[in-house]
Amino acid sequence: MGPTAAGKTDLATGLAEALDGELVSVDSALVYRGLDIGSAKPDYPHHLIDIRDPAESYSAADFVADASRVVADIVGRGRTPILVGGTMLYFRAFLEGLAAMPASDPAIRAELAATAGREGWPALHARLAEIDPIAAAAIHPHHSQRISRALEVFAGSGIPLSEWHQRPVVSPAVRYRVVQLALCPQQRAELHRRIDLRFRSMLAQGFLQEVAALHRRPDLHPGLPAIRAVGYRQLWRHLDGECSLEEAVQQGLAATRQLAKRQLTWLRKWPGLHWLLTDATGNVCAAGESEAGGRETEDIPLRAALKYLGVDPM
Template identity: 55%
Template sequence: MPLLICLAGPTASGKSASSMALARRWPIEIIVMDSATIYRGMDIGTAKPSAAEQAQVPHHLLDIRDPAQSYSAAEFARDAAGLAQDIRQRGRIPILCGGTMLYYKALREGLNELPSADPAIRQALDHEARERGWPALHAELARVDPVTAARLAPNDSQRLQRALEIWRGSGRAMSDWLAQPPQPVLPGWEFLTISLEPSDRAVLHARIAQRYRTMIEAGLLDEVRTLHARADLHPGLPSIRCVGYRQLWDHLDGRISLDQAIEQAIAATRQLAKRQITWLRSLPQRHAVDCLSGDATAKVTDLCARHLDR
């Protein structure tokens, strides 16, 4: 049975260090499972692998979208499945590494068949949202697809847009499409899921704060300033909503001070880590490793060796 190793964990848990340790022992290629590192020009705030790391081991699904574009979990699942099969056919070992758990769910559990994106409908919805506001569009969705509307917040622009796009394009509610059984994208594959989790959240929180301040020192504000100067980018886009970016965007818009933006970004990153940990702990058959222990990398390597060296 073909094997896909998944190295998952919250932000700042040391996933990259563990993946590079695996690369020193086996001929691996890394499929990056991250909804932020897909964007070109967003390097510092996403902790994108360095040029040296990318030279040491192939990394896939980095820099595949412009910040003005979107990328869905369904697109990730199809892309990652194709990459995993291709890597294995070349006699190498695919490693899934990242913390976007919705991507993991789509890849492992399969996909519901949904209509393709329609740029014209999306553009129309964006225009209506600017004129009427997303809560008004949420009310419209409640009339045509109450099941989906009930699980979405009135200002959840990305998901509201997708649900209304599906309704307007197909004439069927998103909830109807999702009622069909998901189709597997990697049938017959075995998943080995290694979850890097902190034994002490306070220590992880300190890591998060230090890492973000280091990003600021490395020029993150200038990175966001370059994005902010583009007329085609705005806070409604998934790229600009990324944690650590949207807070600095608010600062550049004059809404908050730089110190406030930094503190809000750190708090938002902590909340992201909390959601990631909650999701990880619900996964079946995960192998948990304390990311704060001194031998975390060795434990990850040992778990992989049980499967790769047999």
């Protein structure tokens, strides 16, 4: 786990090769076909990449179902599953489980989207507040995907989303030994430098052209989860004529930094986490507190990670 641009993919690739493992993507943007450059889609094989069209939605429940199946298959073949990504909600859902809520209903979802098109998502949020004030209090009035899902669950079951969340759940990870690692630059300035460098590298690779190809599709719009992905929604606004390219770039950089901040907020409260903090060269400068209360120093993240896994890094 870790914030965007922290170097998670390189570390996970090294672990996969060292442990005879297979990588499982935990990323809400990488599931979509056609979102390649802006999502930093890796070359190394991952499960759960390119499994949805951008016009479709993908939820934490979808991820838990897919990841449970993939992880069981990897373990069944005698290999090590390595989950890697930055979508913390997906990690939490897999580790803690989700209530067995009703499956998505495309017809109900389409009806809600049509209503939102006429009245706006804040109006549907107000409707949710009448039905399920607890769920509404935790959802922003413009967060269309979460509002839609909460109303869809109630429409399909007659049970508020907040009540489903209170029901007992079983974690898919309960049968496995799980080691949790977080990779992050020790200094925030270094993380911001890496974010800036990667975003501008994406633009040089054709990120704007990639978004333009999506923009030409008549079935795609800014309300879809895929198009709301960081970077994509800002360049989409530029293609809609709402801002200049440089404004879109600056907004994209700011949004990416905000994403990293949210990811770190999740991780700072995460139980049982082993931190791998890196310096400006990418080497681990402090691998966190050991059980003995001391601090370790390693030269590369892979060596430190293998020690946490109880593997001799040679």
